[in-house]
Amino acid sequence: MRPLLAAMMLTCLSATPRTACARWKPRQQAQGAVNAGHLKNASRLHNTRYVRLRFPVNAWGTRRMVDLIQQCAKEVKKRHKGAHKLVVGDLSRRRGGPLPPHAGHQNGREADIGFYMRSGKALAGLWKVGAYHIDARRTLTLVNCLVSSGEVLGLFLQRALQAPLVREAKRRKWKASRISRMFSYPRGRNVRRGLMQHRGGHNNHIHVRLRCAKHERNCRNRPVARRHALRAKRRRKRPKRRRRARHRGVRRSRYR
């Protein structure tokens, strides 16, 4: 997107009549929160020389998300010869909304991306891997590319799998403060510091979350608190008092 955007901005700056520029506006895409939102005017991520999609039907996101994944996968291939394609899992549905089994992935600002493997061959899917199997050099280049865009709000990856990336960052002589800002490792699992944090279940992919764009006025960076979401859901499901009294003797099913 960037060369295109830059070209458009340059055209706008140099164009004499202002009307043409006034008409061009970035479009609102992400609406609401990642766990309670939807997507408008979605952009689609495609299979390319750099990216292989796991579920093309769920490969819709905001323009920034789609471009960022393509650009960073391209960057890795450029810097490390022989890098395999980046395996990408779910982004969002075309119009966003709930995407089970994820709690998030609802408004095109989240994506699940795979690792570069030491074997030099891409996995067929987002499979569980051990720290030893990750190609830390290529994967760190990818992560660094994502983060240096300034668009990333957070990354989730299990603590043990952050270790090879931290080792690689030290090998590249990153400053301690930079490593500390980037990774929650070696802090504990519950520590919510660093851009990349531990979350259970993230042992087969890196979960990327982007911040809302300035022009996306109906977008919120903070997810909706789970207890509020649950409370609202329960309130909707609760039967009226009279009906509940009538069925008091009936045992409730666990699977309502």
Ligand SMILES: [Zn+2]
């Ligand atoms: Zn995810």
